[in-house]
Amino acid sequence: MTTLIKEVKQKKHSKQGMLENVMEQFEHAAELVNLNPNIKKILSVTNNELIIHFPVRMDNGDVEIFKGYRVQHNNALGPYKGGLRYHPTIDIDAVKALAMWMTWKTALAGLPYGGAKGGIQMDPKKYSLGELERITRRFTYALGDNIGPEHDIPAPDVNTNAQTMAWIADTYMSTKKPSERSKNQHVVTGKPIGSGGLEGRDRATGYGVFLNIKFWAEQKNVHLKDKTFIVQGFGNVGYWAAHFLEKEGAKLVGVQDVFGTIINKEGLVVENLLDYTKNNEGSIVGFPNSENRDKEDFFGLDCDICIPAALGNQITEEKAHQIKAFLIAEGANGPTTVEAEKLLLERGVAIIPDILCNSGGVIGSYFEWLQNRNGELWELDEIMERLHKKMKEVFLKVLKVSETKKMDMRSAAYVLAIERLERTYIQRGVFP
Ligand code: GLU
Numbered sequence: 001m002t003t004l005i006k007e008v009k010q011k012k013h014s015k016q017g018m019l020e021n022v023m024e025q026f027e028h029a030a031e032l033v034n035l036n037p038n039i040k041k042i043l044s045v046t047n048n049e050l051i052i053h054f055p056v057r058m059d060n061g062d063v064e065i066f067k068g069y070r071v072q073h074n075n076a077l078g079p080y081k082g083g084l085r086y087h088p089t090i091d092i093d094a095v096k097a098l099a100m101w102m103t104w105k106t107a108l109a110g111l112p113y114g115g116a117k118g119g120i121q122m123d124p125k126k127y128s129l130g131e132l133e134r135i136t137r138r139f140t141y142a143l144g145d146n147i148g149p150e151h152d153i154p155a156p157d158v159n160t161n162a163q164t165m166a167w168i169a170d171t172y173m174s175t176k177k178p179s180e181r182s183k184n185q186h187v188v189t190g191k192p193i194g195s196g197g198l199e200g201r202d203r204a205t206g207y208g209v210f211l212n213i214k215f216w217a218e219q220k221n222v223h224l225k226d227k228t229f230i231v232q233g234f235g236n237v238g239y240w241a242a243h244f245l246e247k248e249g250a251k252l253v254g255v256q257d258v259f260g261t262i263i264n265k266e267g268l269v270v271e272n273l274l275d276y277t278k279n280n281e282g283s284i285v286g287f288p289n290s291e292n293r294d295k296e297d298f299f300g301l302d303c304d305i306c307i308p309a310a311l312g313n314q315i316t317e318e319k320a321h322q323i324k325a326f327l328i329a330e331g332a333n334g335p336t337t338v339e340a341e342k343l344l345l346e347r348g349v350a351i352i353p354d355i356l357c358n359s360g361g362v363i364g365s366y367f368e369w370l371q372n373r374n375g376e377l378w379e380l381d382e383i384m385e386r387l388h389k390k391m392k393e394v395f396l397k398v399l400k401v402s403e404t405k406k407m408d409m410r411s412a413a414y415v416l417a418i419e420r421l422e423r424t425y426i427q428r429g430v431f432p
Helices: 003-010 018-033 037-044 092-108 129-146 162-174 182-187 201-219 236-247 270-278 295-300 317-322 338-346 360-373 380-404 409-428
Strands: 048-057 063-074 080-086 115-120 152-156 228-232 251-256 261-263 291-293 305-308 327-329 350-352
Touching: 018 037, 018 092, 018 338, 018 409, 037 409, 048 092, 048 129, 063 080, 063 092, 063 129, 063 152, 080 092, 080 162, 080 360, 092 115, 092 360, 092 409, 115 129, 115 152, 129 162, 152 162, 152 182, 152 360, 162 182, 182 360, 201 236, 201 327, 201 350, 201 360, 201 380, 228 236, 228 295, 236 251, 236 270, 236 305, 251 270, 251 295, 261 295, 291 295, 295 317, 317 338, 338 350, 350 409, 360 380, 380 409
Parallel strands: 080 115, 080 152, 228 251, 228 305, 305 327, 327 350
Antiparallel strands: 048 063, 063 115, 251 261, 261 291
Protein backbone atom coordinates (compact mmCIF):
# COMPACT_ATOMS: atom_id res chain seq x y z
CA MET A 1 0.00 0.00 0.00
CA THR A 2 1.39 3.42 -0.85
CA THR A 3 2.31 5.70 2.03
CA LEU A 4 -0.30 8.32 1.27
CA ILE A 5 -3.12 5.78 1.15
CA LYS A 6 -1.87 4.27 4.45
CA GLU A 7 -1.71 7.69 6.09
CA VAL A 8 -5.21 8.42 4.92
CA LYS A 9 -6.59 5.07 6.07
CA GLN A 10 -5.16 5.61 9.54
CA LYS A 11 -7.18 8.79 9.71
CA LYS A 12 -10.32 7.02 8.60
CA HIS A 13 -11.99 7.16 11.97
CA SER A 14 -11.17 10.77 12.63
CA LYS A 15 -13.23 13.50 10.95
CA GLN A 16 -13.70 12.61 7.29
CA GLY A 17 -11.44 14.92 5.36
CA MET A 18 -11.18 15.92 1.74
CA LEU A 19 -8.00 13.90 1.35
CA GLU A 20 -9.77 10.72 2.33
CA ASN A 21 -12.51 11.61 -0.10
CA VAL A 22 -10.26 12.19 -3.11
CA MET A 23 -8.22 9.07 -2.33
CA GLU A 24 -11.34 6.91 -2.19
CA GLN A 25 -12.53 8.36 -5.48
CA PHE A 26 -9.12 7.69 -7.02
CA GLU A 27 -8.93 4.11 -5.71
CA HIS A 28 -12.37 3.37 -7.07
CA ALA A 29 -11.43 4.78 -10.48
CA ALA A 30 -8.10 2.91 -10.47
CA GLU A 31 -10.03 -0.33 -10.03
CA LEU A 32 -12.45 0.57 -12.81
CA VAL A 33 -9.64 1.14 -15.34
CA ASN A 34 -7.45 -1.59 -13.89
CA LEU A 35 -4.72 1.04 -13.55
CA ASN A 36 -1.15 -0.14 -13.89
CA PRO A 37 -0.03 -0.64 -10.24
CA ASN A 38 3.23 1.26 -10.73
CA ILE A 39 1.42 4.26 -12.15
CA LYS A 40 -1.05 4.02 -9.32
CA LYS A 41 1.85 4.34 -6.86
CA ILE A 42 3.04 7.49 -8.60
CA LEU A 43 -0.38 9.12 -8.73
CA SER A 44 -1.15 8.24 -5.09
CA VAL A 45 1.46 10.63 -3.76
CA THR A 46 2.19 14.30 -4.23
CA ASN A 47 5.44 15.33 -5.94
CA ASN A 48 6.27 18.29 -3.71
CA GLU A 49 4.79 19.82 -0.56
CA LEU A 50 5.90 23.19 0.64
CA ILE A 51 4.94 24.71 4.01
CA ILE A 52 6.18 28.23 4.56
CA HIS A 53 6.07 30.34 7.71
CA PHE A 54 6.54 34.00 6.94
CA PRO A 55 6.32 37.24 8.92
CA VAL A 56 4.22 40.24 7.94
CA ARG A 57 4.00 43.63 9.61
CA MET A 58 0.42 44.50 10.58
CA ASP A 59 -1.14 47.98 10.50
CA ASN A 60 -0.59 48.37 14.29
CA GLY A 61 3.16 47.73 13.93
CA ASP A 62 3.12 44.16 15.31
CA VAL A 63 4.50 41.27 13.29
CA GLU A 64 2.28 38.27 12.65
CA ILE A 65 3.52 34.90 11.41
CA PHE A 66 1.48 33.19 8.66
CA LYS A 67 1.44 29.62 7.42
CA GLY A 68 1.34 29.25 3.64
CA TYR A 69 1.18 26.12 1.50
CA ARG A 70 1.86 25.01 -2.04
CA VAL A 71 1.42 21.38 -2.94
CA GLN A 72 2.42 20.15 -6.40
CA HIS A 73 0.72 16.83 -6.98
CA ASN A 74 1.71 15.83 -10.50
CA ASN A 75 3.19 17.43 -13.62
CA ALA A 76 3.23 14.58 -16.12
CA LEU A 77 1.01 16.52 -18.52
CA GLY A 78 2.55 19.97 -18.12
CA PRO A 79 3.32 22.71 -15.58
CA TYR A 80 1.56 22.51 -12.23
CA LYS A 81 -1.68 24.50 -12.17
CA GLY A 82 -4.17 25.40 -9.48
CA GLY A 83 -5.55 28.09 -7.24
CA LEU A 84 -4.52 29.73 -3.98
CA ARG A 85 -7.08 29.76 -1.20
CA TYR A 86 -7.14 32.02 1.87
CA HIS A 87 -9.12 30.26 4.58
CA PRO A 88 -8.79 29.28 8.25
CA THR A 89 -9.51 25.60 7.44
CA ILE A 90 -6.59 25.30 5.02
CA ASP A 91 -4.10 22.66 6.17
CA ILE A 92 -1.66 20.34 4.47
CA ASP A 93 -4.20 17.55 3.92
CA ALA A 94 -6.78 19.90 2.45
CA VAL A 95 -4.20 21.34 0.06
CA LYS A 96 -3.01 17.85 -0.97
CA ALA A 97 -6.59 16.85 -1.76
CA LEU A 98 -7.25 20.02 -3.72
CA ALA A 99 -3.98 19.58 -5.66
CA MET A 100 -5.00 16.04 -6.65
CA TRP A 101 -8.38 17.23 -7.86
CA MET A 102 -6.55 19.74 -10.06
CA THR A 103 -4.52 16.93 -11.67
CA TRP A 104 -7.71 15.04 -12.55
CA LYS A 105 -9.45 18.24 -13.68
CA THR A 106 -6.74 19.39 -16.08
CA ALA A 107 -6.24 15.85 -17.40
CA LEU A 108 -9.97 15.47 -18.04
CA ALA A 109 -10.17 18.84 -19.82
CA GLY A 110 -7.25 17.79 -22.05
CA LEU A 111 -5.12 20.76 -20.94
CA PRO A 112 -1.29 20.68 -20.99
CA TYR A 113 -1.15 21.08 -17.20
CA GLY A 114 -0.58 19.14 -14.04
CA GLY A 115 -2.20 19.76 -10.67
CA ALA A 116 -1.28 21.92 -7.68
CA LYS A 117 -2.97 23.97 -4.98
CA GLY A 118 -1.94 26.32 -2.25
CA GLY A 119 -3.08 28.89 0.18
CA ILE A 120 -2.69 30.62 3.48
CA GLN A 121 -4.28 29.50 6.72
CA MET A 122 -6.12 32.66 7.77
CA ASP A 123 -9.42 34.47 7.78
CA PRO A 124 -8.97 37.30 5.27
CA LYS A 125 -11.96 39.17 6.74
CA LYS A 126 -9.78 40.01 9.75
CA TYR A 127 -7.24 41.99 7.74
CA SER A 128 -7.17 45.39 6.06
CA LEU A 129 -6.56 45.69 2.32
CA GLY A 130 -3.03 46.92 3.01
CA GLU A 131 -2.34 43.93 5.25
CA LEU A 132 -3.73 41.52 2.65
CA GLU A 133 -1.45 43.05 0.06
CA ARG A 134 1.62 42.68 2.29
CA ILE A 135 0.64 39.09 3.23
CA THR A 136 0.23 38.18 -0.45
CA ARG A 137 3.45 39.83 -1.57
CA ARG A 138 5.50 38.33 1.24
CA PHE A 139 4.05 34.86 0.54
CA THR A 140 4.90 35.25 -3.16
CA TYR A 141 8.43 36.29 -2.29
CA ALA A 142 8.77 33.26 0.01
CA LEU A 143 7.48 30.93 -2.72
CA GLY A 144 10.25 32.27 -4.96
CA ASP A 145 10.94 30.06 -7.96
CA ASN A 146 8.77 27.26 -6.62
CA ILE A 147 6.19 28.96 -8.85
CA GLY A 148 6.86 30.18 -12.39
CA PRO A 149 5.10 30.73 -15.74
CA GLU A 150 6.32 27.43 -17.17
CA HIS A 151 6.56 25.59 -13.86
CA ASP A 152 3.67 26.22 -11.47
CA ILE A 153 0.93 28.73 -12.20
CA PRO A 154 -1.40 29.80 -9.36
CA ALA A 155 -4.86 31.30 -9.89
CA PRO A 156 -7.75 32.59 -7.76
CA ASP A 157 -9.72 30.26 -5.50
CA VAL A 158 -11.76 30.75 -2.31
CA ASN A 159 -11.24 34.30 -0.94
CA THR A 160 -8.65 35.30 -3.55
CA ASN A 161 -9.37 37.30 -6.70
CA ALA A 162 -7.93 39.27 -9.61
CA GLN A 163 -6.41 41.82 -7.21
CA THR A 164 -4.58 39.04 -5.35
CA MET A 165 -3.21 37.77 -8.67
CA ALA A 166 -2.08 41.28 -9.70
CA TRP A 167 -0.03 41.56 -6.46
CA ILE A 168 1.50 38.12 -7.05
CA ALA A 169 2.39 38.87 -10.68
CA ASP A 170 3.89 42.23 -9.75
CA THR A 171 5.93 40.78 -6.87
CA TYR A 172 7.15 37.81 -8.86
CA MET A 173 8.08 39.98 -11.87
CA SER A 174 9.88 42.47 -9.60
CA THR A 175 12.26 39.71 -8.48
CA LYS A 176 13.41 39.19 -12.09
CA LYS A 177 15.89 41.38 -13.93
CA PRO A 178 14.20 44.19 -15.92
CA SER A 179 14.64 42.56 -19.34
CA GLU A 180 12.94 39.36 -18.10
CA ARG A 181 9.99 40.88 -16.27
CA SER A 182 7.30 41.03 -18.91
CA LYS A 183 7.89 37.50 -20.12
CA ASN A 184 6.91 36.31 -16.65
CA GLN A 185 3.43 37.82 -16.66
CA HIS A 186 1.78 34.41 -17.02
CA VAL A 187 3.15 33.25 -13.64
CA VAL A 188 -0.47 33.57 -12.49
CA THR A 189 -3.83 33.53 -14.26
CA GLY A 190 -7.02 35.25 -13.22
CA LYS A 191 -5.33 38.67 -13.34
CA PRO A 192 -7.27 41.94 -13.84
CA ILE A 193 -7.96 42.78 -17.50
CA GLY A 194 -5.52 45.71 -17.48
CA SER A 195 -2.71 43.50 -16.18
CA GLY A 196 -2.77 40.68 -18.70
CA GLY A 197 -6.06 39.17 -17.50
CA LEU A 198 -8.54 37.48 -19.79
CA GLU A 199 -11.89 39.06 -20.62
CA GLY A 200 -14.48 36.85 -18.97
CA ARG A 201 -12.09 34.90 -16.68
CA ASP A 202 -14.18 36.17 -13.73
CA ARG A 203 -17.28 34.40 -15.03
CA ALA A 204 -15.59 31.37 -16.55
CA THR A 205 -16.14 28.96 -13.65
CA GLY A 206 -19.78 29.94 -13.01
CA TYR A 207 -20.53 29.99 -16.73
CA GLY A 208 -19.03 26.52 -17.01
CA VAL A 209 -21.22 25.29 -14.13
CA PHE A 210 -24.26 26.71 -15.93
CA LEU A 211 -23.22 25.14 -19.25
CA ASN A 212 -22.85 21.73 -17.66
CA ILE A 213 -26.36 22.02 -16.22
CA LYS A 214 -27.67 23.12 -19.61
CA PHE A 215 -25.94 20.28 -21.49
CA TRP A 216 -27.22 17.78 -18.94
CA ALA A 217 -30.75 19.16 -19.22
CA GLU A 218 -30.64 19.01 -23.04
CA GLN A 219 -29.53 15.38 -22.96
CA LYS A 220 -32.23 14.41 -20.44
CA ASN A 221 -34.98 16.46 -22.09
CA VAL A 222 -35.41 18.66 -19.05
CA HIS A 223 -36.47 22.29 -19.59
CA LEU A 224 -34.64 24.75 -17.38
CA LYS A 225 -37.37 27.36 -17.64
CA ASP A 226 -39.21 27.61 -14.29
CA LYS A 227 -36.95 25.06 -12.62
CA THR A 228 -35.92 26.11 -9.12
CA PHE A 229 -32.39 26.09 -7.80
CA ILE A 230 -30.40 26.78 -4.65
CA VAL A 231 -26.80 27.96 -4.36
CA GLN A 232 -24.39 27.50 -1.49
CA GLY A 233 -21.82 30.30 -1.65
CA PHE A 234 -22.52 33.60 -3.37
CA GLY A 235 -18.95 34.31 -4.40
CA ASN A 236 -17.62 34.35 -7.92
CA VAL A 237 -18.76 30.83 -8.83
CA GLY A 238 -22.18 30.87 -7.15
CA TYR A 239 -23.10 34.31 -8.42
CA TRP A 240 -22.19 33.71 -12.08
CA ALA A 241 -23.81 30.27 -12.19
CA ALA A 242 -27.01 31.82 -10.76
CA HIS A 243 -26.78 34.76 -13.18
CA PHE A 244 -26.74 32.51 -16.26
CA LEU A 245 -29.35 30.06 -14.93
CA GLU A 246 -31.75 32.90 -14.16
CA LYS A 247 -31.28 34.21 -17.70
CA GLU A 248 -32.34 30.77 -18.92
CA GLY A 249 -35.62 31.15 -16.99
CA ALA A 250 -34.76 29.17 -13.85
CA LYS A 251 -35.57 30.59 -10.40
CA LEU A 252 -33.15 31.05 -7.50
CA VAL A 253 -35.11 30.09 -4.36
CA GLY A 254 -32.42 29.73 -1.70
CA VAL A 255 -28.90 30.96 -1.01
CA GLN A 256 -26.46 30.25 1.76
CA ASP A 257 -23.25 32.14 2.52
CA VAL A 258 -20.99 32.36 5.58
CA PHE A 259 -23.39 34.85 7.16
CA GLY A 260 -26.67 32.98 6.79
CA THR A 261 -29.32 31.25 4.70
CA ILE A 262 -32.13 33.06 2.88
CA ILE A 263 -35.09 31.82 0.86
CA ASN A 264 -37.93 33.10 -1.28
CA LYS A 265 -40.17 30.58 -3.05
CA GLU A 266 -41.14 33.22 -5.61
CA GLY A 267 -37.51 33.75 -6.52
CA LEU A 268 -34.58 35.93 -5.44
CA VAL A 269 -33.45 38.32 -8.19
CA VAL A 270 -29.78 37.53 -8.75
CA GLU A 271 -28.56 40.99 -9.78
CA ASN A 272 -30.46 42.67 -6.94
CA LEU A 273 -28.95 40.22 -4.49
CA LEU A 274 -25.45 40.98 -5.79
CA ASP A 275 -26.05 44.74 -5.44
CA TYR A 276 -27.40 44.17 -1.94
CA THR A 277 -24.31 42.22 -0.82
CA LYS A 278 -22.05 44.99 -2.13
CA ASN A 279 -23.67 47.44 0.30
CA ASN A 280 -23.94 44.91 3.12
CA GLU A 281 -20.31 43.93 3.73
CA GLY A 282 -20.67 41.00 1.38
CA SER A 283 -23.54 39.39 3.30
CA ILE A 284 -26.81 38.13 1.80
CA VAL A 285 -28.64 38.34 5.14
CA GLY A 286 -31.48 40.84 5.33
CA PHE A 287 -32.09 40.91 1.56
CA PRO A 288 -35.57 42.49 1.02
CA ASN A 289 -38.43 40.01 0.64
CA SER A 290 -36.33 37.07 1.77
CA GLU A 291 -36.87 34.88 4.80
CA ASN A 292 -34.04 33.64 7.00
CA ARG A 293 -33.60 29.92 7.47
CA ASP A 294 -31.53 27.79 9.80
CA LYS A 295 -28.13 26.87 8.37
CA GLU A 296 -28.86 23.17 8.79
CA ASP A 297 -32.01 23.36 6.62
CA PHE A 298 -30.24 24.54 3.48
CA PHE A 299 -29.69 21.29 1.58
CA GLY A 300 -33.22 20.12 2.44
CA LEU A 301 -34.86 23.11 0.73
CA ASP A 302 -37.42 22.36 -1.97
CA CYS A 303 -35.76 22.79 -5.36
CA ASP A 304 -34.86 21.03 -8.60
CA ILE A 305 -31.15 21.84 -8.83
CA CYS A 306 -28.61 22.25 -6.06
CA ILE A 307 -25.31 24.06 -6.65
CA PRO A 308 -22.74 23.73 -3.89
CA ALA A 309 -20.28 26.52 -4.72
CA ALA A 310 -18.44 27.04 -1.44
CA LEU A 311 -16.22 24.61 0.45
CA GLY A 312 -15.55 20.87 0.45
CA ASN A 313 -17.39 18.18 2.45
CA GLN A 314 -20.68 20.04 2.63
CA ILE A 315 -23.01 17.30 1.39
CA THR A 316 -22.50 14.62 4.00
CA GLU A 317 -24.50 11.40 4.50
CA GLU A 318 -26.89 13.22 6.81
CA LYS A 319 -27.48 16.01 4.29
CA ALA A 320 -27.81 13.55 1.40
CA HIS A 321 -31.00 12.16 2.98
CA GLN A 322 -32.52 15.64 3.01
CA ILE A 323 -31.75 16.68 -0.55
CA LYS A 324 -34.84 17.29 -2.71
CA ALA A 325 -33.04 18.33 -5.91
CA PHE A 326 -32.81 15.88 -8.82
CA LEU A 327 -29.50 17.35 -9.95
CA ILE A 328 -26.40 18.46 -8.05
CA ALA A 329 -23.91 20.57 -10.01
CA GLU A 330 -20.64 20.80 -8.10
CA GLY A 331 -19.27 24.33 -8.41
CA ALA A 332 -17.02 23.76 -5.39
CA ASN A 333 -14.17 21.27 -5.20
CA GLY A 334 -15.06 18.14 -3.24
CA PRO A 335 -18.45 19.27 -1.88
CA THR A 336 -19.93 15.74 -1.73
CA THR A 337 -18.48 12.99 0.46
CA VAL A 338 -18.11 9.47 -0.95
CA GLU A 339 -20.77 8.09 1.44
CA ALA A 340 -23.19 10.88 0.57
CA GLU A 341 -22.68 10.27 -3.13
CA LYS A 342 -23.52 6.57 -2.78
CA LEU A 343 -26.78 7.44 -1.09
CA LEU A 344 -27.66 10.12 -3.62
CA LEU A 345 -27.00 7.85 -6.58
CA GLU A 346 -29.16 5.14 -5.01
CA ARG A 347 -31.92 7.71 -4.70
CA GLY A 348 -31.52 8.58 -8.39
CA VAL A 349 -30.06 12.04 -7.86
CA ALA A 350 -27.68 12.96 -10.69
CA ILE A 351 -24.34 14.60 -9.85
CA ILE A 352 -22.21 16.58 -12.28
CA PRO A 353 -18.82 16.10 -10.60
CA ASP A 354 -16.51 18.96 -9.65
CA ILE A 355 -13.63 17.98 -11.94
CA LEU A 356 -16.01 18.40 -14.87
CA CYS A 357 -18.54 20.91 -13.55
CA ASN A 358 -16.16 23.64 -12.35
CA SER A 359 -13.45 23.15 -14.98
CA GLY A 360 -14.51 26.32 -16.84
CA GLY A 361 -12.21 28.24 -14.48
CA VAL A 362 -9.02 26.42 -15.32
CA ILE A 363 -9.96 26.29 -19.01
CA GLY A 364 -10.32 30.10 -18.86
CA SER A 365 -6.93 30.20 -17.12
CA TYR A 366 -5.41 28.22 -19.96
CA PHE A 367 -6.76 30.75 -22.47
CA GLU A 368 -5.26 33.61 -20.41
CA TRP A 369 -1.91 31.84 -20.21
CA LEU A 370 -1.87 31.29 -23.98
CA GLN A 371 -2.85 34.91 -24.57
CA ASN A 372 0.03 36.17 -22.38
CA ARG A 373 2.54 33.71 -23.80
CA ASN A 374 1.71 34.66 -27.37
CA GLY A 375 1.30 38.39 -26.75
CA GLU A 376 -2.32 38.26 -27.95
CA LEU A 377 -5.55 39.91 -26.84
CA TRP A 378 -8.68 37.84 -27.23
CA GLU A 379 -12.18 39.29 -27.31
CA LEU A 380 -14.96 38.28 -24.93
CA ASP A 381 -17.23 36.74 -27.60
CA GLU A 382 -14.44 34.61 -28.94
CA ILE A 383 -13.45 33.49 -25.43
CA MET A 384 -16.98 32.52 -24.44
CA GLU A 385 -17.40 30.63 -27.69
CA ARG A 386 -14.16 28.71 -27.18
CA LEU A 387 -15.14 27.95 -23.59
CA HIS A 388 -18.54 26.70 -24.73
CA LYS A 389 -16.98 24.46 -27.38
CA LYS A 390 -14.42 22.99 -25.00
CA MET A 391 -16.89 22.40 -22.19
CA LYS A 392 -19.39 20.73 -24.48
CA GLU A 393 -16.76 18.42 -25.87
CA VAL A 394 -15.64 17.34 -22.38
CA PHE A 395 -19.20 17.02 -21.07
CA LEU A 396 -20.26 14.78 -23.97
CA LYS A 397 -17.19 12.58 -23.54
CA VAL A 398 -17.97 12.05 -19.86
CA LEU A 399 -21.64 11.39 -20.58
CA LYS A 400 -20.77 8.86 -23.27
CA VAL A 401 -18.44 6.91 -20.99
CA SER A 402 -21.00 7.02 -18.19
CA GLU A 403 -23.72 5.67 -20.50
CA THR A 404 -21.69 3.05 -22.36
CA LYS A 405 -19.89 1.78 -19.26
CA LYS A 406 -22.97 2.20 -17.07
CA MET A 407 -21.28 4.23 -14.40
CA ASP A 408 -22.01 7.50 -12.63
CA MET A 409 -20.57 10.72 -14.08
CA ARG A 410 -17.83 11.09 -11.48
CA SER A 411 -16.48 7.62 -12.18
CA ALA A 412 -16.65 8.32 -15.92
CA ALA A 413 -14.76 11.61 -15.50
CA TYR A 414 -12.07 9.90 -13.39
CA VAL A 415 -11.74 7.09 -15.92
CA LEU A 416 -11.03 9.57 -18.71
CA ALA A 417 -8.59 11.61 -16.60
CA ILE A 418 -6.67 8.62 -15.26
CA GLU A 419 -6.46 6.87 -18.61
CA ARG A 420 -4.88 10.00 -20.09
CA LEU A 421 -2.27 10.10 -17.33
CA GLU A 422 -1.63 6.36 -17.63
CA ARG A 423 -1.03 6.67 -21.38
CA THR A 424 1.49 9.44 -20.79
CA TYR A 425 3.42 7.46 -18.17
CA ILE A 426 3.47 4.36 -20.36
CA GLN A 427 4.91 6.38 -23.26
CA ARG A 428 7.52 8.11 -21.13
CA GLY A 429 8.54 5.41 -18.68
CA VAL A 430 10.20 6.20 -15.37
CA PHE A 431 13.63 7.83 -15.19
CA PRO A 432 16.38 6.48 -15.04
N1 GLU B 1 -9.25 27.59 -8.43
C1 GLU B 1 -9.84 27.12 -9.63
C2 GLU B 1 -10.09 25.62 -9.55
O1 GLU B 1 -10.18 25.06 -8.49
C3 GLU B 1 -9.05 27.54 -10.86
C4 GLU B 1 -7.67 27.00 -10.96
C5 GLU B 1 -6.85 27.60 -12.09
O2 GLU B 1 -7.38 28.32 -12.89
O3 GLU B 1 -5.67 27.31 -12.11
O4 GLU B 1 -10.28 24.98 -10.54
